[in-house]
Amino acid sequence: MNAPDAPASKGLRPKAKRPQGLRLSLVTRWSALIATLLAVGILIAIWLEHLLPNQPWAVFAICLVCVVPIAIITIRSQIQPILSLFRALEGTVTSYRDGDFSFSLHWQQNDELSDLIAAHNDLGNVLREQRLDLVQRELLLDTMVQNTPVAMLLVADFAASRGTIVYANAAARQLLADGRKLEGRQLRDLLEQAAPALSEALGRGGDGLFTAGEGEDEEVYHLARSSFSLNGRKHELLLLRHLTVELRRQEVQTWKKVIRVISHELNNSLAPLASLAHSGAELVRRGQTERLPQILETIGERTRHLESFILGYARFAKLPTPRIETCSWDAFVKRLASQVQFRAGDALPAEPAQFDPAQMEQALLNLLKNAHESGGKPERVELHIRRTQDAIRIDVLDRGHGMSEAVLTNALVPFYSTKRSGTGLGLALAREIAEAHGGRITLANREGGGLAVTLILPVTQPLNQA
Incomplete structure (x- = not known):
């Protein structure tokens, strides 16, 4: 009798081997079994016919009494190992579902069931290898997270500085709880014991810098946050980086x-x-x-x-706070054109501008001067001003040599200059003016050569206006 074997086998295994030898399919085996039972029944019937002539009902009854028990015992002996195999398969599938991939099965016959068991064992080996690889990756990730100097907090059901802390690395525990465990605690309770600057930074929303402490004990931190859904619940990842030393x-x-x-x-x-x-x-x-x-x-x-x-x-x-005024774009551009050469782009926006005209003029003069010193022809310097959905876009374009990746990365840093006599303040001052107006400045090389410097200014009045 062939029976399944379900030994517990830990560790990785090679690909499961199928039984060797003569292959008999299930159809062949069961056809041979049924033919044998029919032959036995016919032989018994012929023998009884000689013993009991002219008594067909008696012959039929005796044949049933003899053949049926033999058929039941024989078929049961063949089905029982298959049923045991199915129960073993059910057990291993349950183990796989629970994350235990250490079981494999064995089937002695060389038939379709042996192919099924071999495929089942191969699946277990693959899942076991993937699980081991995943565990190693998780261990590596946890090691990296625990040893990073950035404090990491994962908060569930985050809303208005409330929520349950579900994960905190070593840096977060050291920064916020003197090394004690944070998982399971409420963020609201933790913030009551932390520096008020952290609560204010979380209340403002978004990323940014904040300062804790005063005088010589002043510490600067950068807060970064990211929201996502996990298992149907809103989570937020908070990253606190200590920037004082840097x-x-x-x-x-x-x-x-x-x-x-x-x-x-x-x-x-x-x-x-x-x-x-x-x-x-x-x-x-x-x-x-x-x-x-x-x-x-x-x-x-x-x-x-x-x-x-x-x-x-x-x-x-000592850049002063912008004094916002309503300015006509036509008059503003004419005043610029009287001081530096450039070619105006499309039609100017019909709506008047809202900015500090002196500071914006200084910023654009610096940008136009840089465009003239870029190595391109002066008549190729262009100024484009247009209104987008919620901002004013000002582009200063040239056809000079452009900038390398390294220069693009550092061009807006104060005192950075590639010119021998340059101070590195032109672009930095333009950036300060743009940010003081609630906007930003970007640089990009143009296709076909040259540089595009773009000022993005909000249409709405900035909050820090005078």
Whole structure:
């Protein structure tokens, strides 16, 4: 009798092997069994016919009494292993559903059921390998999450700073609970014990920076948040990154760069001034005053250049709050055209503009000046102003050399410049002005060469207006 075998076997296994030898299909085996039972019945009937002539009903009855029990016992002996196999299959499928893939089956016969068992075992091996790979990935991910310096909080049913914390990494536990467990606690209760700045940052919504502490204990953090649905419930992932050390390091590097740029410019101006002053004093001593006007003019020119340089830094450092006014686009563009050459694009928006005209003029003059210095032809510099659905889009276009990826990444950073005599303040000042108006600035290389600098300004009046 062939019976299934369901041993518990842990670990990975090779592909299941089918029984070797003569292959007899289920149809062949059962056809042979039925033919054998019929032959036995016929032989018994013939034998009884000789013993009991002219008694057909007796022969029929005796045949039934003899053949039926034999058929039942034989068929039962063949079906019982199959039924046991089905029960074993049901058990392994239940184990698979529960996440246990350590079971496999064995069928001794070489028939269709052996093919089924082999496929079933192959499925178990694949699921077992996938489960092991998934466990290893989860372990790797958990190790990375637990060791990252970014505090991570996963909050369920997040609404108005309420919700249950379902996951927190080591950095979050250390930052918010002195290393204690956070899972299961209410975010609202946790925020009552945390710095008020964190509650305010969460209440504002969106990503952003906030500062906790005062004076020397001031700490800067960046809050990032992302919402998604998990198992039909709203979840929010909160990421808190400590930026104090990084910002201080960047601040030191920025100051060093500022000092280096200013020192370079001062040396370039003061050294010629000292030389010219010495030359002037020597000419006066000799009584040769005919060259003094030229020397004094050169000194005045260098002094004005140095003053313009210092004022550029001061203007960037002390950018006032925009004084929003209603301005006509026609008058504004004409005023720009009187100071720098450019080609206007399509028709200007009919609605008047809402911005600080002095600051916006300064920003666009910087952008147009950069466009003229890009290496393209001056007549190819263009200014396009158009109204979109909820914003004003201002494009300054040129056909110069464009920017590399590295320069595009850093072009808006203050004091970053690829020009030998550049201060790195033109684009940075334009960015400050755009953001002060509630807008933004973007840079992109144009197809066919050149650069496109785009100012996006909101149509609605900004909140930080004067």
